[in-house]
Amino acid sequence: MLKHPVTVIPVILFSSSAMSASFYLNEKYSTGIGRANSGEAAVADGPTVLAHNPAAITRFDGLLISTNLTLTSQQLDIESVEIN
Numbered sequence: 001m002l003k004h005p006v007t008v009i010p011v012i013l014f015s016s017s018a019m020s021a022s023f024y025l026n027e028k029y030s031t032g033i034g035r036a037n038s039g040e041a042a043v044a045d046g047p048t049v050l051a052h053n054p055a056a057i058t059r060f061d062g063l064l065i066s067t068n069l070t071l072t073s074q075q076l077d078i079e080s081v082e083i084n
Helices: 005-014 030-034 047-051 056-060
Strands: none
Touching: 047 056
């Protein structure tokens, strides 16, 4: 199974948990933001509903195209670090 169990076991035993700061963007499109993401799976007003309800593809006739652009800007300024 494992080619190098002698090196894998110490890594598992002595590894610490990784902690990070991040964010999550739940909004798929602007009409969902306007509804505060309530009923996105039920209201099939565009192809982005397929992210929540794949069965909604049966409600559409023809070709539908949806575009989205999300920009994020993060700035981090570290002036001092104190270790307790």
